Amino acid sequence: MNLCDVKTIKHIMTVFDLKFRKEFGQNFLINRAVVEDIADNCADSVETSILEIGPGIGPLTTELAMRYEQVVALEIDHGLIPVLKYTLGEFTNVTVYNEDVMKADLDELLKPYFEKGKVSVCANLPYYITTPILMKLLECGLPFDYITIMIQSEVADRLCAKAGSSDYGAITAVLAYYGVAEKLFTVSAGNFMPAPKVNSTVVRIKLHKNKPYVPKDEKTLFRTIKGAFEQRRKTLPNALAASFGELSKDEITEAIVACGHKPDIRGERLGIEEFVALSDKLYECINKD
Ligand code: SAM
Numbered sequence: 001m002n003l004c005d006v007k008t009i010k011h012i013m014t015v016f017d018l019k020f021r022k023e024f025g026q027n028f029l030i031n032r033a034v035v036e037d038i039a040d041n042c043a044d045s046v047e048t049s050i051l052e053i054g055p056g057i058g059p060l061t062t063e064l065a066m067r068y069e070q071v072v073a074l075e076i077d078h079g080l081i082p083v084l085k086y087t088l089g090e091f092t093n094v095t096v097y098n099e100d101v102m103k104a105d106l107d108e109l110l111k112p113y114f115e116k117g118k119v120s121v122c123a124n125l126p127y128y129i130t131t132p133i134l135m136k137l138l139e140c141g142l143p144f145d146y147i148t149i150m151i152q153s154e155v156a157d158r159l160c161a162k163a164g165s166s167d168y169g170a171i172t173a174v175l176a177y178y179g180v181a182e183k184l185f186t187v188s189a190g191n192f193m194p195a196p197k198v199n200s201t202v203v204r205i206k207l208h209k210n211k212p213y214v215p216k217d218e219k220t221l222f223r224t225i226k227g228a229f230e231q232r233r234k235t236l237p238n239a240l241a242a243s244f245g246e247l248s249k250d251e252i253t254e255a256i257v258a259c260g261h262k263p264d265i266r267g268e269r270l271g272i273e274e275f276v277a278l279s280d281k282l283y284e285c286i287n288k289d
Contacts, residue, residue: 003059003087004032006193012057012087018079020194025126026077027192028056034187038202039063041184042122042148049113051144053101053123053133056080058087060124065091070113074099101133106140114142124150127196131155131171138178138207147205148184156183156201163271170229174222176272179207213276217283224279228267235264240282247285255281 002008009028013019020026029035038060043050049070055061057080064071071094075084084096097109113119121137121144130151137147151159159181161167175181184202189195215221227243228236237253244252253263259278261270270278 001087002032003057003062004030004035006030009057009193012083016079016083018083021077021079023128024077025054025128026056027124027127027194027196029059029124029191030193031187031191032059034191035059035063037185038122038124038148038150039067041202041204043068043118043120043146045118048118048120048145049110049116051106051110051113051119051121053121054126055084055096056124057083060122061088061094061096062091064122065094069093069116071095072109072113073097074101074104076100102129102136106136106142110142118145120144120146120148122148124200127152134159134175138175143209144207147179147207148202149205150187150200150202153186153199153201156203159203159205164269168268169232170225173225173229173270173272173275175205177211177213177221177276179205181205213273215276215283216280220283220286221276221279224282225267225275228270228275232266232268234266236261236267236270237263239267244282244286247282251285252282255285 046068048068049072050064050068052061052064052071052073055073055075061071061073073094073096075081075096075098078098081096081098088094110119125133157167158169158171159175160183161172181203184204187200189199223243227240231239231242236256237249240252241249255278256265257263258281259274
């Protein structure tokens, strides 16, 4: 069964009496070559278990099941569960859960798979909730090998932006703390049904096994990054003064200068290494005596 074939998809939707649910970001892939490409590139060893978020009717799940040891798929839409039983019936290495990834206990769910070996994430993500899902995957602290996601091209540009560029933002710096992101390829809107208004890009994130830059305090690091970009047009001392109310502007300026920056620098110039160093100085300042 070719689950990327438009006629097949329409037939399945009719037989199971389903409609594409916009509120769940249901834009199904209709180009098998794209699905194969994603599956080929989302892990570097076949001895990997894959967490798939949002299998839909199962085109990517099928390709993942053929390539990797185990697939665990979380699908929020209960209407798709009987479809997945039908389309994935032949695979003994796939487990589907009717779950919202945002509510799922990933630690508990994936424990047996991490005990067996490597685990990576692969998903054609729903647009409406891309960033919260990505943040959950990063912040949960699970040692995924890779996180490979198809997302809106505009968001992909932000994730992979260089410091100092207009696309560079808080999410870029936070992501760089956890791993290294690269764009694999772009997929135009016509490869989906229904077609979204924008193009998509597949981004692969290789998570750091050992983070190269470790702050004294993670919370202060994230406060520093968030503060720097919340007031993007302001210079860094002014931007940070708004979010570090317990420090004076002079103390913040001193910390910035002590890190080797000019006092009128803007946050968007700082890479993750520099944010970590600055957050350490601010942390010392907050906790002195
Ligand atoms: N993987 C399929 C494909 O490529 O054709 C479907 C991708 S579609 C863009 C996104 C899928 O994620 C849909 O099946 C949708 O129901 C599911 N989904 C949306 N929100 C979800 C959530 N919070 N947790 C789990 N699945 C979700």
